[in-house]
Amino acid sequence: MTRASGAVSEIVDYHLVPRNPMNFDPAIEIRFGSGGLVPAIVQDSATAKVLMLAYVNRESLEKMMETGETWFWSRSRQALWHKGETSGNTQRIVSISIDCDSDALLIEVEPRGPACHTGQTSCFFQPLK
Amino acid sequence: MTRASGAVSEIVDYHLVPRNPMNFDPAIEIRFGSGGLVPAIVQDSATAKVLMLAYVNRESLEKMMETGETWFWSRSRQALWHKGETSGNTQRIVSISIDCDSDALLIEVEPRGPACHTGQTSCFFQPLK
Numbered sequence: 001m002t003r004a005s006g007a008v009s010e011i012v013d014y015h016l017v018p019r020n021p022m023n024f025d026p027a028i029e030i031r032f033g034s035g036g037l038v039p040a041i042v043q044d045s046a047t048a049k050v051l052m053l054a055y056v057n058r059e060s061l062e063k064m065m066e067t068g069e070t071w072f073w074s075r076s077r078q079a080l081w082h083k084g085e086t087s088g089n090t091q092r093i094v095s096i097s098i099d100c101d102s103d104a105l106l107i108e109v110e111p112r113g114p115a116c117h118t119g120q121t122s123c124f125f126q127p128l129k
Numbered sequence: 130m131t132r133a134s135g136a137v138s139e140i141v142d143y144h145l146v147p148r149n150p151m152n153f154d155p156a157i158e159i160r161f162g163s164g165g166l167v168p169a170i171v172q173d174s175a176t177a178k179v180l181m182l183a184y185v186n187r188e189s190l191e192k193m194m195e196t197g198e199t200w201f202w203s204r205s206r207q208a209l210w211h212k213g214e215t216s217g218n219t220q221r222i223v224s225i226s227i228d229c230d231s232d233a234l235l236i237e238v239e240p241r242g243p244a245c246h247t248g249q250t251s252c253f254f255q256p257l258k
Binding site for chain 1: 157159163168170172177178179181182224225226227228229230231233234235245246247249252253254255256257
């Protein structure tokens with residue numbers, strides 16, 4: 001993986017905002033891709049189980065910084081999505097990491113309930129093989 | 130997350146091929162998105178560490194089924210990519226799961242070396258906060 005990618009449409013120098021309670025590193029550029037999104041892996045910080053994959057845009061990242069809970073961009077609804085808003089199964093953010101080419105996030109959380117809308121702990125419950 | 134998504138361009142009913150050594154479930158539809166790709170999370174099956182995120186197309190999935198090692202589609206090089214081909218740090222596949230809306234994969238592996246081209250075990254070594 002290199003920093004040059006045809007699929008990346010925008011490089012954003014993401015600046016710290018004063019209200020930020022999470023000490024976001026202002027030097028890190030996030031390489032938002034198609035639609036201004038990056039994929040984010042959500043992992044349970046206690047069990048290390050991978051819970052879900054969702055997409056983050058600048059606005060959802062700002063909401064995460066403000067609230068300390070996970071927010072995503074719903075591609076199906078084309079709307080900002082506070083995880084657990086209706087189910088109550090919010091996720092408290094423990095840490096956020098970015099990968100070596102700055103186009104994917106890993107969010108470690110303490111989940112307040114199942115991640116999946118089916119009631120499963122993780123969205124990855126179907127074996128492909 | 131629902132099965133209806135504007136970002137999904139293709140639904141593929143992925144059929145078992147006779148040479149398949151991994152007993153791929155032919156009933157599962159993979160919802161390949163933009164560019165015929167789905168994101169795949171690679172996790173160490175022993176340590177549960179999330180190692181990397183990469184993209185899979187039909188051809189790379191077939192190569193995984195054939196060889197039992199990870200293959201991806203490199204978006205920067207626009208080429209099929211056998212992980213570890215040059216570094217020797219291949220990843221033996223233990224399991225593949227698909228998420229509830231069938232547009233992301235979780236691949237558990239036994240890595241033969243660091244996942245990251247920087248020499249780090251995981252590509253997610255930079256804290257964002």
